[in-house]
Amino acid sequence: MSKTNLGLLRIIGLLEGISYILLLGIAMPLKYAANMPEYIYPTGLAHGLLFTLYVLFVLIVAWQLKWKIGVIFWAMIASLLPFGTFVADKKIFANQ
Numbered sequence: 001m002s003k004t005n006l007g008l009l010r011i012i013g014l015l016e017g018i019s020y021i022l023l024l025g026i027a028m029p030l031k032y033a034a035n036m037p038e039y040i041y042p043t044g045l046a047h048g049l050l051f052t053l054y055v056l057f058v059l060i061v062a063w064q065l066k067w068k069i070g071v072i073f074w075a076m077i078a079s080l081l082p083f084g085t086f087v088a089d090k091k092i093f094a095n096q
Contacts, residue, residue: 005064009057010093013078016054017085019047024082054079065096 027043030036058075061067067075075092078084 005057005061006093006096009054009061010089012050012053012057013085013089013093016047016050016079017083019043019050020082023047051079054085
């Protein structure tokens with residue numbers, strides 16, 4: 001991956017996807033099943049920051065590469081689904 005904005009978007013997308021899986025798959029079950037809520041705040045904070053960066057970089061790259069609204073829509077939807085940013089990387093970002 002390059003150091004272009006698209007390359008940064010791909011890296012941020014990967015990290016955002018990992019943070020989402022950690023939040024939903026580890027931190028939340030620990031909070032509710034093991035009564036260990038202390039992992040929610042740092043995981044949620046990291047995920048929130050990465051989510052914000054992902055959305056920002058989707059908009060930056062969309063403007064730079066003149067993406068159609070449909071591509072922007074699916075890139076944004078990907079951030080809401082577990083594993084979505086991984087799919088977006090393979091189906092959208094790798095082909096740009």
